[in-house]
Amino acid sequence: MTRHVAVIGGGISGLAAALRLSEAGVAVTVVDQADRLGGKLHTRADGVELGAEQFLMRDPAWGPSGAMRLVSALKLEHLLEHPVAGGAGLWVAGALRPLPTGTVMGVPGPDTDLVGVATLSDGDVDRGAPVLAPREDRSVGELVRERLGDEVVTHLVDPLLGGVYAGRADGLSLQATMPVLHRFLGREHTVRAAVQRAAGTSRAHQPGTPVFGTLRGGLGTLVEAARAELERRGVEIHLGMPVRDLARTATGWTLTVGAATEDAPRAARPWRLDADAVVLAVPARPAARLLAPTAPEAAEQLGGLEYANVGLVTLTLPGVDLPALSGFLVPADQGMTIKAATFFSTKWAHHRRTDGSVLLRASVGRHGDHAVLQRPDAEIVAAVRADLAKVLGTALPEPASATVTRWGGALPQYAPGHVERVANARELLAELPLVLVGAAFDGVGIPACVNSAELAADLLLRAWN
Known part of the structure; x- marks a missing residue:
């Protein structure tokens, strides 16, 4: 049958x-x-x-x-x-900096360089037991703040998690968002040692091989x-x-x-x-x-x-030079509307323009922040252009095209x-x-x-x- x-x-x-x-x-x-x-x-x-x-x-x-x-x-x-572009950037303290490496979703390992991004606290010490008890689950933000300090969460973990979930580290589960790290936190006595083990175990990001793809x-x-x-x-x-x-x-x-x-x-x-x-x-x-x-x-x-609502603003801009990056992330405390931007025409060869214009997309909206997505399209586009002008260091021309896409209930928290x-x-x-x-x-x-x-x-x- x-x-x-x-x-x-x-x-x-x-x-x-x-x-x-x-x-x-x-x-x-x-x-x-x-x-x-x-x-x-x-x-x-x-x-x-x-x-x-x-x-x-x-x-x-x-x-x-x-x-x-x-x-x-x-x-x-x-x-x-x-992707054909290099790595991503991070906008912190008025400068576009390279996104630190050696992290698991922004949680730094022992070799992560945080100069200009965040100051580590001295709380990540061996307390004689694994960081997490058996079957324990905590929010990413709570644990990382306790062990590594507020700035690590605000300037690094939050932007990376926000790029994936449009949420905040303080409300997101370690076990659900970082299962491999969660497993090692139940074995290692410090967070950074667990990050090192988790990063070493995964082979999804091997040097010399493409990490991401599209069609x-x-x-x-x-x-x-x-x-x-x-x-x-x-x-x-x-x-x-x-x-x-x-x-x-x-x-x-x-x-x-x-x-x-x-x-x-x-x-x-x-x-x-x-x-x-x-x-x-x-x-x-x-x-x-x-x-x-x-x-x-x-x-x-x-x-x-719960779910986070997200807005995506896609712009075609004539005569603008973009950094040799795939895009950048913006921490929530930097006073900007955008939380991230992707330089499509730099990142992807098939999106490169022959007329000198560039194609990029900015992301707006974080979990619990509904105000930005309630604004008219023209206001959202204007706010995004102002933020991009600040990051790129130049006034931006009127876009040849601008599309605002709202995704209600886009990402689970x-x-x-x-x-x-x-x-x-x-x-x-x-x-x-x-x-x-x-x-x-x-x-x-x-x-x-x-x-x-x-x-x-x-x-x-x-x-x-």
């Missing part, structure tokens, strides 16, 4: 799960309330990214990352591109290739279709799909979808809402996860205890043919999302074999 799985969510996690399951001969239906696939992957018609722009090439064990496995499976290796034409190419392959396999894809209800039946699940309003087009009105199993590839709160009637305790574990809460939810769901996948549960970034999806799909497949 052919099994049927409903995948709720058409982001990269849902697509990767659908690919894995359909490859094994499972009938799959993908449902998403958005009018397009890809979730946070969104490429403009000219190939410029309005969402994620790159992915890690390797995992820490030196195998291909989840993203690269997907690229290979979809036969897109010929489109691979790697020429944009990451939307990955989404379209996934869609084409799914459709070739007979997978049904329904867009603009919210899942209103998820009910457990004697043999599986029944989903109520479609718009709730009476004036919705006939094709979008509620209809029923029966499935043997469900893949929930949606953010935590929608997942909790759908689970509440059937698995209220699991829903309670998931419903409290993993508070301490997140890993345990997700594990508890999955344990409560273990008897049901339902799996949780995606950034809400297992980490941000394309590789983490693909890993999450493939592991969950394999769990379902093993249960049926």
Whole structure:
């Protein structure tokens, strides 16, 4: 008998799960309330990214990352591109400085040069026991402030974590955001020794090999290739279709799909979808809402996860010289609107312009800071231009083009205890043919999302074999 799985969510996690399951001969239906696939992957018609722009090439064990496995499976290796610019910068005390090396997500090791960036405190001493007790999870900021001082958190850890999560170190879990470092903090007696061990263990960043990659034409190419392959396999894809209800039946699940309003087009009105199993590839709160009637305790574990809103400002500027950097980060105490900028036309060869203009993108918005994203587009663009002019040391011309992209609920904020809460939810769901996948549960970034999806799909497949 052919099994049927409903995948709720058409982001990269849902697509990767659908690919894995359909490859094994499972009938799959993908449902998403958005009018397009890809979730946070969104490429403009000219190939410029309005969402994620790159992915890690390797995992820490030196195998291909989840993203690269997907690229290979979809036969897109010929489109691979790697950054051509140097490292990133850090704007501190009115100067653009090289981003210190020898860190794990900004947490410095024993050889990290912090001159001009931060002053270390003398709290990172051997206290006769590992830094963390067994099963202990703390916020990154709390631990690093205690051991290494406030400036290390404010000027280095916060900007790096903010670049990935748009959050603040004081609210983010060590175990969820830095699992390898968290493991060594349970073995080593100082933070810097744990950083050294963690950095030495990972082989994802080996000298002489590309760390990051993207696809020429944009990451939307990955989404379209996934869609084409799914459709070739007979997978049904329904867009603009919210899942209103998820009910457990004697043999599986029944989903109520479609718009709730009476004036919705006939094709979008509620209809029923029966499935043997469900893949929930949606953010935590929608997942909790759908689970509440059937698995209220699991829903309670998931419903409290907060998200950060993010804004991206993409500018084409004529006649501007950019530093030989991929971009720069800005600590929150530097009095700027932007928190980071990427020099697309410097970082990526396929984004270089022949007309003398440059392409760059600035990021605004941190967790808990809603004011900047409530401003009109023109005001956000003006604030970004003023910040960039300060960093670049020159007045900037009017942009040839400017796009403001707002991502509401973009990035999950993993508070301490997140890993345990997700594990508890999955344990409560273990008897049901339902799996949780995606950034809400297992980490941000394309590789983490693909890993999450493939592991969950394999769990379902093993249960049926």
